[in-house]
Amino acid sequence: MPQAAPSATDPALRVDDLSLVINDARKPISAVNDISFSVDPGETLALVGESGCGKSLTALALMGLLPDAIRVSTGSITLHGSDITTLSERELQKRRGDNISMIFQDPMTTLNPLVTIGNQITETLRIHRKIDRGTARERAKALLERVGVSDAERRLDQFPHELSGGMRQRVMIASAMICDPDVIVADEPTTALDVTVQAQVLALLQELQREAGMALILVTHDFGVVAQTADKVAVMYAGRIVEQGPADAIFAAPKHPYTEALLECSAPPPPIDGRARDRSALPQIDGTVMPLTQQFPGCRFAPRCAFATERCRTEVPRTRGNRHTVACHHPRQDLDTGVGS
């Protein structure tokens, strides 16, 4: 099985051949298929794809927070030396917030409206550490200042509705960081924010991550965000990782037609050195993602792909390549000869 390059230390988080299924009354529906990736401490992995591709479900699986109707069918998620897919709820609770924490998309709905900012930030601390209220409050105040919220002392006693969206997301980040987790999963952390503050929040997140040496898994549909932050990129389509590799390699020479199309659609287009692109080939991605319930023997991108052949419709492509992998019968670049780093 192709894997990301081994590093000197163990990765902070490793996912091997993970599959998720939705328990349906008639027949289980496969939502995520055999995905594998890993992130090292201090590294940022971007999980990219359109909505419905399974990236948010994957994020929830990493937290052990899958909805009741969805379960892990095969594969493992290794965090801190243990496979969290086999842990009991009680064991998971010990790890959530402490070893791995999550930043959600919409800070309007993901902060409890009736709990003060201070109590939401310190909650993680009070669950996982023996610590008195006063000390916890001091820590929260310091962290709030660190994430750039002014007038921290007063903010601690305010409620979420008294803060702007950008401020709330900073609070969310503070609450996720307070126990110094090994891994942070951020699911579209800037999508719900004002365009003007998106970049600031993203920069802050990256800065804090580098400072603390945490691994960051960034779930996003936006290649602009990926370009700004990611070390590694995994592109998902319809529950599969179709392309994975170092960020600069993928930006420079995308191999999967889907990645290529996504890059082309993203605005502003990332700088691509000198290579002429055929803009008429894929000005936009036509069609929509095939519904999960639909059975399809081949590559699920085939119906939307300009390069699809008969083989694409009948046979699922294997994942090929070493550092830069792709699952495509007709990669746009030669395997491992793309303009890598």
Place this chain on the structure above:
Amino acid sequence: MTVQTSSDPSDHRFTMPRLSFRLIFGLGTLGILAILGLFGSVFLQDPNALAPANRLQFFSSDHWLGTDGLGRDLLARVVAGARISLAVGLLVAAFATVFGVILGLLAGYFRRLDPIIMRVNDGMLAIPELLLAVALASLAQASLTMVVFALTVPQIPRIVRVARAEVLVLRKSPFVEAAYISGSSRFKILTRHVLPNLVAPLSVQVTYVCAYAILGEAGLSFIGAGLPANTPSWGVIVSENRTFFMQAPWTVFVAGFFLTVTVLAVSAVGDELRKSAE
């Protein structure tokens, strides 16, 4: 079923609930009680025939549900009580609906009347239901008419609220505005367009009023403020037998059982109506 657009008036209209166990139980029980209440006297004993020698008997082949403190056949009395309870339930539901809907339409459609009607409504709602009923029942000699009157008045504000809220929504809806523009009279708009759309939301409310009325009649009669003594009403039956409760508890429980099952049946129908309205 066809998909209806929101401007189509019929999407508010009454739809038949699906035949479920609860609905069959509800309608079946009420049907049996109604038949018993109407025709029971043909084949049952006289509910008022005194037989002091046979007082406080337990269930037997002569008296299926035993006898009360004066030796009267409890089955005959309870069946006669069914007639009274169902009549009270239906009459109160009907009167409360008619007056409630009229007031609700007036309040919802004629904005000048709204504050007056709604303030009086709030005042009525501020008085505990049973207290209001008891006070009203005391205004004249105990009779079925007084009981129905006393139970109807406290329920009217509830219907007014629901009807008014629906009218406020309906009057803004495209089909009512269209009727208005095309020159229909207010009366015609109210009766042709608004009224039919009240049926679904109100049908649920009406079944609850009916259940409350049946319980209310029993409560009023039990404390002596309802139907006159010796009337075979379930509340009266419990009240007149409670002195014998220690010796013959079934005299109290027989009427209580019928009362409970009847109210369960009415609210089962109400719940099913509510489900189909959603």
Place this chain on the structure above:
Amino acid sequence: MFPFILKRLASSLVVILIVAMFVFGLTAVSGGDPAVIFAGDDPSPERLEAIRERMGLDRPVPVQFLLWLQTIAGGDFGTSFFTGRPVLTLIGQRVEPTIVLSLYTIVMSILVGIPLGAAAALRPGGALDRFLSGFTSLAFALPGFIAAYILIYIFAVELRWFPVQGYQPLSEGLGRTLWSLTLPAVTLSLIYVGLLARTTRAAMIGVLAQDYIRTARSRGANTYRVVVHHAFRNGLNAVLTVIGLGIASLLSGVTITETVFAIPGLGRLTVDAVLNRDYPVVQGLILIFASVKIAVNLTIDLLYRVVDPRVAQ
């Protein structure tokens, strides 16, 4: 907050005024001449005239209403036709059992109903949830006095744990009072527990599906913490509404329950006053009960604002 309280107080006053008009009208249509009832046996026409003049009965009806309102506002609820004693004195003598019974019922219902509803919400469709749904239907359909007799039969007649009826005043000690009121309180609680549990359940199911619940879980919160610290407060406003409704319906419920258990409270006083056509007492009781109900609603409205800082804005 303050302007809101003033506004609500003003509208409450309007409602009380309407209740007062209704109460006044009740006596007017009752037909009896208060002067005749008040004067006692066989009065002379001169005496009747004097009483009428003193009571203002010779004035036009609106004037009579205002005069009556004035005396009420001064704290004078009149004199009982039946016992000849001031209405407020009568009510004062009977208020203790009703207050204790109501508080006992509310506390019992909250302690049982809310945890029951919250537990049912954790597993919708589970065994507890189904039991709750059946219990609620039954509690609603079971008339209070029948529930009372069933409880008396089981716990007083057969098991002899509690007295069949009667009331032990607080001067005998709180323990004895509560002991004498346990069966009445359980009787009154039945509907209320069902209602509270059902509301708590619905509110909690709604809240537990919210995004911030997932956030709390992502911090490592366990079920207890999620329910108690995060979900419950968010569902509290719906529950508060039902607690308010419940207190209001208790005021109806005590009438019947106090009759069954021979408790000398306001409910029993109401029944006696009505059966005796003792209108000053009935008037006083309706005014007081309505005021309590309005005060409860006002309190609940204020509590909404305390629970949820967003409502105040």
